[in-house]
Amino acid sequence: MTESDNNSNEKQVNKQGAGGQRPFLGLQIPAQSAPNADNILLDLKETEAWFNSLPMANVGETARQVFSTLVEFNRIEIPDLLRAKTVEKFRPPVEYITTNLQKYYVDVGLPLSSKGWKTASLARELQKELAISYKVIVERMISGDSADFDRRLLVIALHRALHYLGQTLLQSALVYSAWPEGIWREINFLYSYASQNSIHLIPVRPDDGKSGVSTTIEDIFKSLMLFASATPHRLRQSHARLLFSHLQDWSQLTTILAEDDGGTSLGRFNVDLWTDSAPMHNSLRTPLPGKRMAVLDVRELLKRLRGDFEEAPWDSRGSLQSGGPVLTRPLLRLLILAWSRPPDRRFVRTRLNFDLQVVAGLHAIHGNLQADDQAPYSTTRKALFKLEETDPPSATPRRKIAWSPGSLDNVSLAPLDTEFVNDSMFNDSQLANDSGKNPAGSLKDFVEETIPAAKEEEAVRHAVKTINESAGGYCIRWQGDDLPRIKIGELIGVESPTDRRRYGLGVIRWMAQQADQTLDLGLEVLSTRCEAAEVREPGKQSLRNRIPAHKCLVINDTDPASNATASLVMNALNLTTGIDLLLSIGGTEHLIRLTKVVEFSSAFARYHFEFVKSEEQAPADGSRPEDEFSDLWNSL
Numbered sequence: 047m048t049e050s051d052n053n054s055n056e057k058q059v060n061k062q063g064a065g066g067q068r069p070f071l072g073l074q075i076p077a078q079s080a081p082n083a084d085n086i087l088l089d090l091k092e093t094e095a096w097f098n099s100l101p102m103a104n105v106g107e108t109a110r111q112v113f114s115t116l117v118e119f120n121r122i123e124i125p126d127l128l129r130a131k132t133v134e135k136f137r138p139p140v141e142y143i144t145t146n147l148q149k150y151y152v153d154v155g156l157p158l159s160s161k162g163w164k165t166a167s168l169a170r171e172l173q174k175e176l177a178i179s180y181k182v183i184v185e186r187m188i189s190g191d192s193a194d195f196d197r198r199l200l201v202i203a204l205h206r207a208l209h210y211l212g213q214t215l216l217q218s219a220l221v222y223s224a225w226p227e228g229i230w231r232e233i234n235f236l237y238s239y240a241s242q243n244s245i246h247l248i249p250v251r252p253d254d255g256k257s258g259v260s261t262t263i264e265d266i267f268k269s270l271m272l273f274a275s276a277t278p279h280r281l282r283q284s285h286a287r288l289l290f291s292h293l294q295d296w297s298q299l300t301t302i303l304a305e306d307d308g309g310t311s312l313g314r315f316n317v318d319l320w321t322d323s324a325p326m327h328n329s330l331r332t333p334l335p336g337k338r339m340a341v342l343d344v345r346e347l348l349k350r351l352r353g354d355f356e357e358a359p360w361d362s363r364g365s366l367q368s369g370g371p372v373l374t375r376p377l378l379r380l381l382i383l384a385w386s387r388p389p390d391r392r393f394v395r396t397r398l399n400f401d402l403q404v405v406a407g408l409h410a411i412h413g414n415l416q417a418d419d420q421a422p423y424s425t426t427r428k429a430l431f432k433l434e435e436t437d438p439p440s441a442t443p444r445r446k447i448a449w450s451p452g453s454l455d456n457v458s459l460a461p462l463d464t465e466f467v468n469d470s471m472f473n474d475s476q477l478a479n480d481s482g483k484n485p486a487g488s489l490k491d492f493v494e495e496t497i498p499a500a501k502e503e504e505a506v507r508h509a510v511k512t513i514n515e516s517a518g519g520y521c522i523r524w525q526g527d528d529l530p531r532i533k534i535g536e537l538i539g540v541e542s543p544t545d546r547r548r549y550g551l552g553v554i555r556w557m558a559q560q561a562d563q564t565l566d567l568g569l570e571v572l573s574t575r576c577e578a579a580e581v582r583e584p585g586k587q588s589l590r591n592r593i594p595a596h597k598c599l600v601i602n603d604t605d606p607a608s609n610a611t612a613s614l615v616m617n618a619l620n621l622t623t624g625i626d627l628l629l630s631i632g633g634t635e636h637l638i639r640l641t642k643v644v645e646f647s648s649a650f651a652r653y654h655f656e657f658v659k660s661e662e663q664a665p666a667d668g669s670r671p672e673d674e675f676s677d678l679w680n681s682l
Contacts, residue, residue: 071188071235073181074228081122087115088124090131097135105146109168112139116175126183130199133179133206140176144169144217152220152283155531156557157524157565163221170217174226177210181232188239197245201263204240205250208233208266215270219278219286222557222565230274231322234340237267238319242337261294268300269293271342274324275315276384280556281377282534282648288371289381299347302340313345313386327388344385351382360646361620376647397514402522403507403541406530408617408650410505411539411549412597415578507541513566519552524565535649537599537615538569539576551576551601551615553650572652573601573613579631581616581638600631611654613644618651626658 086092096115101107116136124132151158151166158166183203187195211233218225240246240263249260272293278286303314311328317340318331325342355378362374405411508529513521524532532538534554542548556568580595598616614629621640629638642654 071185071232071239073185073232073235075178075181075185076121078121078123078182081124085122087119087122087132088128090128093132093135097139100139102142105143108139109143109147109172112136112143113168113172113175116140116172116179120175120178120182126186126199127196129179129183130203133176136176136179140172144172148220152287153533155533156222156559157529157531157563158221163563166217166221170214173210173213173217177207177214180204180207180210184236201240201245201248202250204236204245205261205263205266208236208263208270211236212266212270212273215273216286216290219273219281220283222279222559224558225274225324228322230317230324233267233270234317234319234321237263237340238337240264259294264302265294265297267340268297268302268342271315271317271325271340272297272300272344272347272385275327275342275344276381277556279558280380280384280534284371285377288373288377291371292373296347296350299344299350301343301346303343305341311388313348314341314343315385316341329388348382348385351378351385354378355382361618362648396516398512400512402510402512402520404510404522405505405507405539405541405549406532406536408537408599408615409597411537411551411576411599412578413505414507414539414541415547415549415576415599417547519555519568519570522567522569524567532567533649535647537650540569540571542575549576550574551599572615576601576615577631579614579629581614581627581629584626584628584637595630598629600629611641611656614638614640614653614655615650616653618646618648621651621653623653627655629655 081088086096100111119129119132119136147165147169151162151169154162180203184200184207187200187203211229214226214229237246246263246267249262251260252258270293273290276289278289281289314328315325316328316331317323317325318338319340320338328341354373355375358373358375358378360375362372405414506528508526510522510524510526510529513523515521532554534557536554538552538554540550540552542550551572552569553572554567555570558566560566576599579598579600581598582593582595585593596616596619598614600612600614602612623640623642626637626639629636637658638655639658640653640655643651644654645652
């Protein structure tokens, strides 16, 4: 790679003693100046004492000091070896701070509050500054400014720079922002330089004092290609973190091909190493010959994931016992689809702007559908308890700081943009597997008392504007101070423009964060009409032993005479197909049987069902309908 390969719009210059000369790789690094003679960053022992004195109990103050010092560190001239040793000291506190900041912007719903958005930006900038520290070392060494060329130090700097560029990608994905400008150019350039100089396969050990498997520059690069090609803007935040934590292991099952053999594009992604572009499926861009293009083959990984799919649980309830997050079948299925075939659009989109009145969540939709008949339900579940966030008391500095990254949470994700019914991985239609590791649930296991909202006529409707529409749904702009916070996979009720008591049912499939903290949502329409209903387990019901009923939504044909396939949408319950339930809809009760799992996620479950006759509906004397003609047969 030469200087002419770089785009002319690269920004910063960092060359000690060389003024305006451009960096060799065109990495985005700030200009540097000479430090003051008494700067503690020039003495490693003083720097270590400063780290040990950080007020670790006060995350806000620790974050302020670390961020300001790290920014200063990247903008002063420091010898390469001292810079490398010092930046390693920054890594544990930055990890500790980032983990503690995530409670303000992960799993809290979007759009984020002003504080949440600033916190997410701080977490991203911390990772970006760490990457800058290593990029400064790389630029100085390969441009000849380093006094002594240390090949081992260069490999570590390249490896660490790629690692923290990847962490920057993760922080952007967690808030559904676009990839930062120029980040993929840097990722591609760093890997290209390492591979051209045959240092991309040298293993680098993890942090000192930490156990772990050594990884190479190519391993990091393959992991980042996997992450970007998994379409993280369609993942819940906890799923994106769970995916990222598995990339190191999964990257070992992928291969960067020396050249494209022209075979099938299934399970292959390519990236143009000379551009600021993320990987894309092989069928969307024909790989160019030569070393300019890197082609990632993930077919072995797909075989592994298909095997894992058969053993994986349907939901994340097992993680409560195991103590760690688990990969669920819905999430694995989504990853298999993303890494197998290109993202295709099933319907043509039309730019059309109009207003929609919507409500978020099954409870709100159900309550508004029944607002005329009975007191509606609150739009949110009643809190069992509330914790007030307060800053912890200040603690005395400790000489030894034990940085802990914490643990990840896990939820299940609904698959996107495809029909479960037509997928071979869902032919079993059972949520409980044969091994019995995940026993089927029952309605009584999920008792949820719903309290009518006091002095509330109906759930508040919110006005949103469409950006475009297709036969399958809308792209809507989620903007406004009073809009509820939402997550991917949540149900959205769309009010009919002609009837306030009629709602269509949609589900959020993807998010995209805009520059002004506005969200663009991909809303797939499940049905243009749904009805409010309740289900309960069959059984005798008395005033003293009342079987709890659970709110649900019914879509498609619900006429018992037609016995057509209908769908039941309810809170995510682990119910086995084949069980019978009593469905109360329109003032009457029907006995139904769940026949197939259509969709299952952490937000809702959708089942196909059919109407069946109860014992009460059969003739009391045990006769069959054709018995009234028994005296006719012999006379015919």
